[in-house]
Amino acid sequence: MPKVEEDYSDYIKHMSNISGLASVLAGFILTTLTLLITLVPDPSQTTVQLTLFFSGILFNIFMFLAGWSSFNLIYFCRKVPRLTRELNIINHVAVVGFSIFGGIIVMIFLFSNLRLLALASTFPWLFFVIFTYIFIWRPFRKFRETRARILTKT
Secondary structure: OOOOOOOOHHHHHHHHHHHHHHHHHHHHHHHHHHHHHHHOOOOOOHHHHHHHHHHHHHHHHHHHHHHHHHHHHHHHOOOOOOOOHHHHHHHHHHHHHHHHOOHHHHHHHHHOOOHHHHHHHHHHHHHHHHHHHHHHHHHHHHHHHOHHHHHHHO
């Protein structure tokens, strides 16, 4: 009797859509945040800074979601290539890119002389960097070191 293989292609498409949507929303939020800072006459007002802070948090959430859904797709691949030096470098660059991209929000606030907002925005960003390590990088590395090795032998 033939072994029934599970087909995850629909789920992979779904996760790809989530990743794409999160990336688009992060880009939209970054553009909106930049426009708010440049077009509002006084960005040092409390209401404006609260809006900017909330926008920065949303940006970090969507960047984390884009990174998580992108890296999560490997768990549903039937055949995973051997982890070469080049693939390892690409993996590192991708996860570092997703992690430090949130720092752009802090830099925008610093360049706009919104120092307290930049300081306040640093904490959520570092929170998401830690979450990226815990929920994306560590499980991904463990998968690549154990299960991927087993899958490539079959």
